[in-house]
Amino acid sequence: MHIKExxxxxxxxxxxxxxxxxxxxSASLGGGYVHEIARTLHAGAGHGPAVINKGLNGNRVYDLEARWTTDVLDHRPNVVTVKIGINDTWRRYDRGLISPVDEFETCLDRLLADTARKLAARLVVITPFLLPVTPDQEDWFEDLTPRTDAVLRTxxxxxxxxxxxxxxxHRAAEAKAAAELAPDGVHPSPLGHRIIADAWLAAVDSRLLGEQG
Structure with a gap:
């Protein structure tokens, strides 16, 4: 895939x-990986593709489905990136709110298939992640690992x-403390967001990484 202006x-x-x-x-991109991606795409002459951020804190996959038409389809994007899953896991451990992996997978599949059918859009999926900073967070992988597998299948x-x-x-955490990358194990630091942005650029259009320097 090559990103075009x-x-x-x-x-x-x-x-x-x-x-x-x-x-x-509507032009606000926040201070995370979306902003970092846009900054790279708009480097140099300042021209680049339009970038829209429709992230919403606390969302699980079902929340995305409830707003998918207005927040995705109505904008007619031709590249759609979805990052979801950690709250579907987290809510199990802090609120006892279960998001069965099979239902999660069916919902995400429905969103991606519907988007491809209605927009002929190129789809990008970012895997959920966790960098445990407390002992209890290690237990979350019981739920998160099969959920990540579901994301990959979908x-x-x-x-x-x-x-x-x-x-x-996880590779970065071999050299850095987990808390340097995600202070609470979930929400990235500026460095963590840059790592996600670079992973997106490398996977989606590796030419863009070479243009940064």
Missing amino acids: TDTLLFIGDSITDAGRDRTD AAANGAQVVRADLAL
Whole structure:
């Protein structure tokens, strides 16, 4: 996949995508990986594709489905990136709110298939991730690992490009403390967001990484 200046890139997901964006300003990209990707895409002459951030903190996959038409389809993007899953796991452990993996997978599959059918859009899926900073977070992998597998299956079934944010951050955690990359194990630091952005750029259009320097 090569990103073109005429493309419209839409990112949707939870707080990791949201990253503090101003929801009263449609041009706001927040301070996270979406902003970092846009900054790279618009480097140099300042021209580049349109970038839209529709992340919303606290969202699970079912919340995405409830707003998919207005927040994705109505914008007519031709590249759609989805980052979801960690809240579907987290809510099990902090609120006892279960998101069965099979239902999660069916819902995500429905969103991707519907988008491809209605928009003929190129699809990108970012894997959920966790960098445990407390002992109890280690237990979350019981839920998160099969959920990540479900994300990968759904991406493959719909021809979506996969961005392995989980692998990129785990590699980085071999040299850095987990809390330096995600202070609470979930929400990335600026460095963590840059790593996700670079993983997206490498997976989606590796030429862009070479243009940064």
